[in-house]
Amino acid sequence: MNIAQETLSDRAHAMLRGDIVSGRLPPETRLRIAQLSETYGIGASPLREALSKLTAEFLVIFEAQRGFSVAPVSAEELRDISRVRCDLESEALQRAIAAGDDSWEAGIVAAFYALGKADTRRRENPSGGASDWEDKNRAFHEALVAACESPWLKRLRGLIYYQHERYRRISLTHPDPARDLQAEHQAIMDATLARDTPTAIRLSNAHIDRTTQAVLKVIA
Structure with a gap:
């Protein structure tokens, strides 16, 4: 070629x-x-x-x-993807927190700020701002684990992220007005920057699980 x-x-x-x-x-x-x-x-x-x-x-x-x-979608596959994503995300986040430096912290803060701006635009224009929000959301979650020293772990995490994102977008047809995604992201960021690994992992897993439950409702 x-x-x-x-x-x-x-x-x-x-x-x-x-x-x-x-x-x-x-x-x-x-x-x-x-x-x-x-x-x-x-x-x-x-x-x-x-x-x-x-x-x-x-x-x-x-x-x-x-x-x-x-590829088809199913509730059973979503549950499996979510479990695997939690495992990979937790391991990558733990390693990133252990190895992260000032530049890594600055990258997280910048990505969170960009995500907040995109979230505002999405609220003002749900249809037009959704794609930009997804890009900024992906960038934020990548920033959290950017300091992870394992290239293969990050590759596998990226692979499963796209699988989970495909399911997550299904839930956008029935958004939960009570859910504050930006607040969830800030809580994960704050725990990560504080180097509170157990809390950061717990909040990250809860964040993923809330999305999974929202998608399951739509699939059902």
């Missing part, structure tokens, strides 16, 4: 993953190469490369005679 094809493959991968995670491509949607090529303006070869990457990330499934389709 030449550089141009690789760039197109990366672009196709980013766009397809974004549309799958956001729900624009719903679970079990058939992913036909010709139709995708027309939609995204990208050739068949880079699209096949992108779909293969997404299959390895478990966001797409491939079946002989049927081709590619968006």
